[in-house]
Amino acid sequence: MFGKKNNNQRIDPVPPGGLCSLTEVPEGEVLKIVEIRGSQGLHRRLLALGFHPGDLVTLENEALMNGPVLVKNLTMGSRVALGRGIAQKIMVEVAAGDE
Amino acid sequence: MNDGVPVIVFIGQPNCGKSTLFNSIAGYKAQTSNFPGTTVTHVHSEVLWKGEIYSIVDLPGTYSLSPHEPQEKVVLTHIFKEKPDLIVNVIDASLLSRSLELTLELLELEYPMIVVLNMMDLARKKGIVINVEEVERKLGVPVVKTVATRGFGTDNLMATIEKALKLKIRPTGPHYSREVEKRIAEVMDILPEDFPVVANKRFTAIKAIEGEMLAVDKFISEHNLAFKRELDRRRQEISALRDAPAYEVISAERHHLALKIFEDCCRVTRPKISAIDKLDNLIMDPVLGYFFLLLIFAGMFYLIFKVGSPLESWLLQPWETIKSTIENQFGHSLLAELLIGLVQGIGGGIAIVFPYFIPLLFLMGFLEDAGYLARASFLLDAFMHRLGLHGKSVPMFILGFGCNVPAIMATRILESRRDRIVTALLIPFVPCAARTTIILALIAFLLGPWWALGFYFFNFFVIAILALILKRWFKYDSPGLILEIPSLKVPSLKSIWQKIYFNLKEFVSFAWPILIAGSVLLSFLSYLRFDRVINAVLSPLVTGLLGLPQSLGVTLIFGFLRKELSLLMMFQALGVGYGQLMAVITKTQLLTFVTFVTFFIPCLSTLSILWKELGKKVAIMSVALNLSAAVVVSWLIRLVSSLF
Numbered sequence: 001m002f003g004k005k006n007n008n009q010r011i012d013p014v015p016p017g018g019l020c021s022l023t024e025v026p027e028g029e030v031l032k033i034v035e036i037r038g039s040q041g042l043h044r045r046l047l048a049l050g051f052h053p054g055d056l057v058t059l060e061n062e063a064l065m066n067g068p069v070l071v072k073n074l075t076m077g078s079r080v081a082l083g084r085g086i087a088q089k090i091m092v093e094v095a096a097g098d099e
Numbered sequence: 100m101n102d103g104v105p106v107i108v109f110i111g112q113p114n115c116g117k118s119t120l121f122n123s124i125a126g127y128k129a130q131t132s133n134f135p136g137t138t139v140t141h142v143h144s145e146v147l148w149k150g151e152i153y154s155i156v157d158l159p160g161t162y163s164l165s166p167h168e169p170q171e172k173v174v175l176t177h178i179f180k181e182k183p184d185l186i187v188n189v190i191d192a193s194l195l196s197r198s199l200e201l202t203l204e205l206l207e208l209e210y211p212m213i214v215v216l217n218m219m220d221l222a223r224k225k226g227i228v229i230n231v232e233e234v235e236r237k238l239g240v241p242v243v244k245t246v247a248t249r250g251f252g253t254d255n256l257m258a259t260i261e262k263a264l265k266l267k268i269r270p271t272g273p274h275y276s277r278e279v280e281k282r283i284a285e286v287m288d289i290l291p292e293d294f295p296v297v298a299n300k301r302f303t304a305i306k307a308i309e310g311e312m313l314a315v316d317k318f319i320s321e322h323n324l325a326f327k328r329e330l331d332r333r334r335q336e337i338s339a340l341r342d343a344p345a346y347e348v349i350s351a352e353r354h355h356l357a358l359k360i361f362e363d364c365c366r367v368t369r370p371k372i373s374a375i376d377k378l379d380n381l382i383m384d385p386v387l388g389y390f391f392l393l394l395i396f397a398g399m400f401y402l403i404f405k406v407g408s409p410l411e412s413w414l415l416q417p418w419e420t421i422k423s424t425i426e427n428q429f430g431h432s433l434l435a436e437l438l439i440g441l442v443q444g445i446g447g448g449i450a451i452v453f454p455y456f457i458p459l460l461f462l463m464g465f466l467e468d469a470g471y472l473a474r475a476s477f478l479l480d481a482f483m484h485r486l487g488l489h490g491k492s493v494p495m496f497i498l499g500f501g502c503n504v505p506a507i508m509a510t511r512i513l514e515s516r517r518d519r520i521v522t523a524l525l526i527p528f529v530p531c532a533a534r535t536t537i538i539l540a541l542i543a544f545l546l547g548p549w550w551a552l553g554f555y556f557f558n559f560f561v562i563a564i565l566a567l568i569l570k571r572w573f574k575y576d577s578p579g580l581i582l583e584i585p586s587l588k589v590p591s592l593k594s595i596w597q598k599i600y601f602n603l604k605e606f607v608s609f610a611w612p613i614l615i616a617g618s619v620l621l622s623f624l625s626y627l628r629f630d631r632v633i634n635a636v637l638s639p640l641v642t643g644l645l646g647l648p649q650s651l652g653v654t655l656i657f658g659f660l661r662k663e664l665s666l667l668m669m670f671q672a673l674g675v676g677y678g679q680l681m682a683v684i685t686k687t688q689l690l691t692f693v694t695f696v697t698f699f700i701p702c703l704s705t706l707s708i709l710w711k712e713l714g715k716k717v718a719i720m721s722v723a724l725n726l727s728a729a730v731v732v733s734w735l736i737r738l739v740s741s742l743f
């Protein structure tokens with residue numbers, strides 16, 4: 001839709017095997033959660049929402065002005081809006097072999 | 100069990116349709132909307148079915164049994180203190196795998212339980228075909244399919260409840276991998292004699308392991324250090340299994356079990372991208388989304404006015420006629436004054452409030468059920484952060500347009516008390532239905548719709564400024580947003596109608612009598628000429644500061660009861676009908692008056708809920724904030740318009 005205008009460094013595809021946070025990935029790519037960092041409270045909250053290491057996720061949308069990101073959990077089918085600070089703590093890698 | 104009446108609790112993840120299901124069984128009692136976290140407290144109802152009484156409780160949604168938010172704790176209290184006879188676990192079937200994680204946790208309680216697969220219509224739309232018998236077999240509890248919005252499956256649910264209460268079958272919890280099970284069994288064995296067992300030993304052991312660093316842990320280390328050391332060792336062993344904290348390992352076990360059940364019981368056909376998904380992409384678009392946001396709110400306002408104002412002028416006529424008839428018949432006797440007060444109260448409710456109130460409720464209900472509230476939160480989160488809040492407060496502000504009272508209740512879903520207080524202090528500035536009526540009936544009707552729209556934006560501007568002021572006052576450390584975005588749904592007219600009906604009933608049984616009584620009382624006061632005393636006392640403020648006719652003073656007192664009262668009283672106080680208002684006051688005076696009335700104090704109901712929810716200090720703070728804002732802003736309006 002209407003040409004995504006991401007920062008040019010951000011649009012780089014994630015290097016194979018490389019680890020990066022959910023704020024540094026292009027929209028629409030299928031990614032696998034490797035690790036959830038951050039405080040224990042945040043960790044537990046995301047687990048309760050059904051975000052676990054190993055799940056496939058994709059970044060659907062980013063709000064303006066450093067706003068939250070919209071993440072779809074492809075494994076669970078749910079969608080969650082996450083503030084940027086929180087999305088930064090979710091580390092992902094490119095899902096190998098999946099479409 | 101209390102007095103032999105079986106207690107049944109509805110438990111499920113947020114937004115799975117518990118309240119809708121509850122309402123379709125118990126009659127409309129619980130608020131519903133397509134936003135996770137609508138229900139913030141328990142709603143309870145006695146239901147008669149086939150000659151038996153059941154006590155059914157609707158609870159707030161919770162993602163897990165280790166609660167994070169205040170309203171989620173309500174669920175635990177109900178499970179452990181009130182010991183339900185039956186748990187009805189409601190599931191959003193279109194999110195089956197995720198929802199099963201809570202189901203597995205609930206099974207560990209080993210309480211009699213039923214699983215309800217709600218939103219079967221949405222699951223089908225998403226291309227998910229569920230083999231219900233297989234789910235039943237896997238979970239070991241009865242499973243019922245429902246579509247709560249259409250009342251489909253509720254009879255079957257009640258029949259299943261009846262049966263389950265008779266059989267009292269206790270399910271067994273899920274089995275985890277061998278290594279984890281071994282540690283759970285060990286912890287069960289070493290549980291000290293005096294350890295408070297909740298539900299059963301296995302559940303207690305699992306929760307003790309999961310409770311690392313939580314309140315449980317502190318309790319354990321204070322009471323039994325030896326046990327704590329043993330427990331920590333098991334945690335470390337579990338943790339080593341997957342190189343993650345023990346609570347994560349157990350949570351991941353449930354996660355994978357849930358996925359496994361989902362894969363074994365469901366077939367997923369590729370869903371078509373529907374028009375609704377496309378619409379969803381548009382309204383969430385990082386650029387166009389804001390355009391739609393503006394469009395939706397301006398359109399909403401315009402529609403309410405377009406529907407309301409012809410209705411208003413049409414409905415006003417008969418009451419004006421009745422009024423002049425009374426004046427002709429009885430002159431200025433006490434009887435005439437009282438009758439006119441009565442007529443103004445009744446007529447005001449019908450002719451001034453209903454034409455705007457009902458369309459507003461309809462449109463709000465539509466937005467709520469479509470799922471727009473969560474989307475607005477997403478879009479406005481960054482903006483709200485600048486104001487020292489976060490996106491999760493957005494729905495409360497939007498709810499505030501209907502009525503400030505439920506909006507303040509809804510602040511319970513905010514994690515930090517600081518955010519709750521700031522949001523609750525700002526909500527009374529949101530023009531609720533009563534004030535929208537005043538704005539539309541006075542400003543739009545008399546000065547034109549653009550003035551009213553301008554007034555609205557000015558109102559938002561005032562809220563933003565106040566938010567910035569409060570941000571300096573209350574140190575800002577808002578946590579980031581975590582909000583599930585529910586699927587965009589086609590609202591069901593039945594559910595919208597129920598909401599309108601519910602609110603109208605409130606209005607008719609509570610607010611309208613106050614309007615009528617207030618109106619009669621004012622007539623009486625003015626007959627005794629007592630209103631002059633009040634007016635004289637308030638004169639420095641009303642005339643001195645705001646430049647309004649002295650006779651408006653008394654209307655403010657009534658405005659504290661209900662904001663609409665000020666409007667109705669205004670005509671009575673000035674002694675003119677609707678048409679002649681602009682002959683006795685100027686445009687500036689009208690604007691100043693409306694501004695002052697909308698801001699000057701939270702109405703009685705809002706103030707009481709503030710007090711109840713957040714305490715006396717916050718309530719007093721709110722009054723002070725409103726009063727000072729009202730004085731400053733109205734005075735500024737007077738000043739600015741005197742320049743032109």
Ligand SMILES: Nc1nc2c(ncn2[C@@H]2O[C@H](COP(=O)(O)OP(=O)(O)OP(=O)(O)O)[C@@H](O)[C@H]2O)c(=O)[nH]1
Pocket residue numbers: 111112113114115116117118119120130131132133134135136137138139158159160161217218219220221245246247248249467468469588591594
């Ligand atoms: N299509 C469809 N919509 C439903 C169904 N059941 C409920 N809804 C809608 O889903 C939304 C959420 O329903 P609620 O009853 O408020 O959900 P809840 O579980 O009480 O939510 P919380 O109180 O936030 O935990 C509402 O907009 C309902 O109209 C269903 O079976 N089918």
Ligand SMILES: [Mg+2]
Pocket residue numbers: 117118119129130131137138158159160
């Ligand atoms: Mg509810």
